[in-house]
Amino acid sequence: MVGERLGERIKVREELIKKACSLSFKAHKSPGKPYLLEKVRGRALPEVIFVFSGSWSIGDWFSSTSGKAFGETKVDLDLFPSLRNIGNVDEVAAVNEAFFRRFAEILRTSSFKNEVNKAVTDKKQIVFAGHSSGAATAILATLWFLDHNLHVQPNKTQIITPLCITFGSPLLGDRIFPHSLRRENWDNFFIHFITKHDIVPRITLSPPSSIQQDFQKFLNILKTKSPITTHENVSNFFVTVMKNVQSVTSHAACNMMGSTNPLLQTITSFVQLSPYRPFGTYILCSGNGKLVVVENSDAVLQLLFYSCQLKSGQEIEEVGYESLKEHSGYENELEGSLEMQNVVYLDNYLKEVPLSSDASVVGEAATVNAALNDLGLSTRARLCLRAAGELQEQKQRNERKINSNKKEIEEKLKIIQDYQKGCTLRKVGYYDTFKIQKDDRDFHANVRRVELAGLWDEIIEMLKRYELPDEFEGRKEWIELGTKYRRLVEPLDIANYYRHSKNEDTGPYLVKARPKRYRYTQRWREHAERMAQGSSSESCFWAEVEELKSRNKPDEDMGKILELEKDLSAWVERGEIGRDMFLGESTFAKWWRELPEGHKRGSCLAQFMNN
Structure with missing residues (x-):
C-alpha cells in the first residue's frame, strides 16, 4: 500500500x-x-x-x-x-x-x-x-x-x-x-x-x-x-x-x-x-x-x-x-x-x-x-x-497445485493404513504380509504405494529445482503429512526391494536405493523438531534388519544390533512404529531368535519378545 x-x-x-x-x-x-x-x-x-x-x-x-x-x-x-x-x-x-x-x-x-x-x-x-x-x-x-x-x-x-x-x-x-x-x-x-x-x-x-x-x-x-x-x-x-x-x-x-x-x-x-x-x-x-x-x-x-x-x-x-x-x-x-x-x-x-x-x-x-x-x-x-x-x-x-493433491495423498494413505490394520488382525506382520504378496489386498496396496511415490516425487523434484516457495519445507501440515507417509509407506518400499533381491545387484537399500522422497521428509521432521540428523530413522528399521540378517555375523555386528534394539524400544514406546514385528513369524522375530542366548536375556527387547 x-x-x-x-x-x-x-x-x-x-x-x-x-x-x-x-x-x-x-x-x-x-x-x-x-x-x-x-x-x-x-x-x-x-x-x-x-x-x-x-x-x-x-x-x-x-x-x-x-x-x-x-x-x-x-x-x-x-x-x-x-x-x-x-x-x-x-x-x-x-x-x-x-x-x-x-x-x-x-x-x-x-x-x-x-x-x-x-x-x-x-x-x-x-x-x-x-x-x-x-x-x-x-x-x-x-x-x-x-x-x-x-x-x-x-x-x-x-x-x-x-x-x-x-x-x-x-x-x-x-x-x-x-x-x-x-x-x-x-x-x-x-x-x-x-x-x-x-x-x-x-x-x-x-x-x-x-x-x-x-x-x-x-x-x-x-x-x-x-x-x-x-x-x-x-x-x-x-x-x-x-x-x-x-x-x-x-x-x-x-x-x-x-x-x-x-x-x-x-x-x-x-x-x-x-x-x-x-x-x-x-x-x-x-x-x-x-x-x-x-x-x-x-x-x-x-x-x-x-x-x-x-x-x-x-x-x-x-x-x-x-x-x-x-x-x-x-x-x-x-x-x-x-x-x-x-x-x-x-x-x-x-x-x-x-x-x-x-x-x-x-x-x-x-x-x-x-x-x-x-x-x-x-x-x-x-x-x-x-x-x-x-x-x-x-x-x-506450484504450491497451490501441490496443495490440491494433498487430499488425494491423504485418501491413499488412509487405504494403506486400513491395509496395515488388516494385516495385524490376520496375525501377520504388515511388512511380511506385503513382502509375501499372497492376495489381492497386497496388490492394491502396492498400486497405492506406486501412486503415492509419483505424487511425492513431484514435490521433491520441485524442491530440488527451487520451484516452490522457500517457506514450503517449514509448513507444519506438510511436515506431519510427510512423516505419516514415510512411516506408512517406506516399509513397503523396503519389502518390495528385498522381495526382489535387489540388494544382491544394487547393494543395501539405505546406501544405494533409498528414494529422496523419504530422505527429504525425514529431514523435515528432524529440522522442525531440532533432532540430530539421522535420528528419525524409524521408517528405515526393516532395511537395517534385512542387512543384519543377510550378513549373519552377530558377533561382528553386535554394536549395530544393540543400537538398533535401543532405537526400536524407544520408537515402540513413543508409538512411532507398530508392534507387529514382534509377531512370532515376522522377519524380525525369526532373526532375533537366532541371536546369542546371552545377548537375548539381557536385551531391552526381551519384554516385547517374551510377550
Whole structure:
C-alpha cells in the first residue's frame, strides 16, 4: 500500500532507525572496540542496541586464504545450523570468510555473548546494527542469535525476537541465505537501508582480483574522508565493480526469464560469478526523499545494478563521487526521508510495474512509476522486476497445485493404513504380509504405494529445482503429512526391494536405493523438531534388519544390533512404529531368535519378545 508509514509497515520505530544509524557511524570512531552497547530506557519494552564498527582494511573484506574467487567459505553449522538446505544436505550456505572470521573473533574474545544473554534474561528488545562492513558483523550476530535462541532452543517462548538494521551493507551470503531465512520465517527481522549510488552494497559482486589495485585506496578515502579530487582511481574502481554487477544480474535475469540458450551454461563454465545474494527487507533511498521498500531478493539484485546507472550527460567521475558521498551520508538521507514519508512498497506491484517511464497510469501505479523514474530504471530494468514478480508467483502457483493433491495423498494413505490394520488382525506382520504378496489386498496396496511415490516425487523434484516457495519445507501440515507417509509407506518400499533381491545387484537399500522422497521428509521432521540428523530413522528399521540378517555375523555386528534394539524400544514406546514385528513369524522375530542366548536375556527387547 502506497502511503503507509514506514515504521508501521516494517514494525520498527522510526526513532529507533535514526538511533541505530547514528550509533553505527559513532562506532567507526572506536575501531578498537568490538562493539558499542546502548541501552534505551523509558519504554514499555526496553531496547539494547549492539553496534559494530566497520573496517577499512582489505583483509577484513576479502579473505586471501579461502581459496575461492570471491573469498567465500562454507558456514560453520555449529554456529549457524539453519543456514543450509534441509532436503539437499550437501547444500550448506557459503559466507564471506573475512566477515565471518571477524564475527567469530568477537564471539570468542569479547563479552558480547554474556551481554546478549543478559539482555535475553532481562526480556529486552535486542537490536543489532552497523554501517559498511560493520553491517556484515551485525547480520552475522543476528543470525547467531536466531539460531541459538529460537532454533536450537525452540521452547524459549518468552524470547523477544531481535532486529537487525543495517546501512550500506555489503552482501555476505549466497542464495542459501534468503532460502533458509524465509523457510524459518526470519527474513523480516533484517532491515537494510541502501542509497541509490552507494557502491559498497555492490562490492562483493566483484571478484577481489578485479578490484585489488584500487580497493584499498577506496577504503582509505572512506576512512580519512579525504577529497575525491585527489583520487582519480575511484572512477575506475566504480566502473569495474558495476561491470561485474552487470554480469551477475544479467545471468540471474536470464534464468528468471527461463532462457534456454546454451550460451548461458557455456559462459558460466569459464566466467565465475559472485555467489552473494541479498536477503531481508531492502529500503532503497532514491536521493530525493523517496523510499522504495523491496522484500523480493531477486528484485533487489536487479535494482543493485539498474538503480546505479548514469543519467544522460552524467560523467562517471560524478557518479564515483556520489558513491563515496552517499556511503557516508546515511544520517542526513534518512532524516529527510523519514520526515517526508514518501514510501513505495514495490513488492505489491512487481508483476505490473509500468514498462515505460512515461506510461499513462493513475493512482498508486503512478506513484510507483514516479519512484521507478527517480531510480532511473530503464524498460529492461522494469522487465527484470516483472520477471522477479512472475517467478515468485509461479512458485506460489506450484504450491497451490501441490496443495490440491494433498487430499488425494491423504485418501491413499488412509487405504494403506486400513491395509496395515488388516494385516495385524490376520496375525501377520504388515511388512511380511506385503513382502509375501499372497492376495489381492497386497496388490492394491502396492498400486497405492506406486501412486503415492509419483505424487511425492513431484514435490521433491520441485524442491530440488527451487520451484516452490522457500517457506514450503517449514509448513507444519506438510511436515506431519510427510512423516505419516514415510512411516506408512517406506516399509513397503523396503519389502518390495528385498522381495526382489535387489540388494544382491544394487547393494543395501539405505546406501544405494533409498528414494529422496523419504530422505527429504525425514529431514523435515528432524529440522522442525531440532533432532540430530539421522535420528528419525524409524521408517528405515526393516532395511537395517534385512542387512543384519543377510550378513549373519552377530558377533561382528553386535554394536549395530544393540543400537538398533535401543532405537526400536524407544520408537515402540513413543508409538512411532507398530508392534507387529514382534509377531512370532515376522522377519524380525525369526532373526532375533537366532541371536546369542546371552545377548537375548539381557536385551531391552526381551519384554516385547517374551510377550
